Amino acid sequence: MTLAFRAQSVRCTNAIGGDILQVCFDTMPVSCDEEKRDTPYVLISANFEFPGPATIEWHDGTAYDGGGEMMSLVLRRDWAWMKLDRGLEIEVSFRMGDRRFAQLRAYLTRMLDESVLAAT
Secondary structure, three states: OEEEEEOOEEEEEEEHHHOEEEEEEEOOOOOOOHHHOOOOEEEEEEEOOOOOOOEEEEEOOOOEEEOOOEEEEEEEOOEEEEEEOOOOEEEEEOOOOHHHHHHHHHHHHHHOOOOOEEEO
């Protein structure tokens, strides 16, 4: 199965002095009511306080899901492709400036094992 969408926003956030990092590709603005969601998003989280790989959750436009292990993520200037161990592929297109893209690449580089991430 493939989940493909164009993200209206890409957010990189951190908490606890960088011990928790999150990257969110979203089709809705932050200010929208999450209970009324009917469009996709993908959230990748890494919590460095505990061992283990980054986690991923998503909404496919109908329902929430998550919990798969990310097998690979290919990051390009305006596109990201992810493959999960559950047979799901996620393809997200987006637009952002150079500075924000550098931040996105830096977050994902820190969050994901080098055998998972391929970034250009």
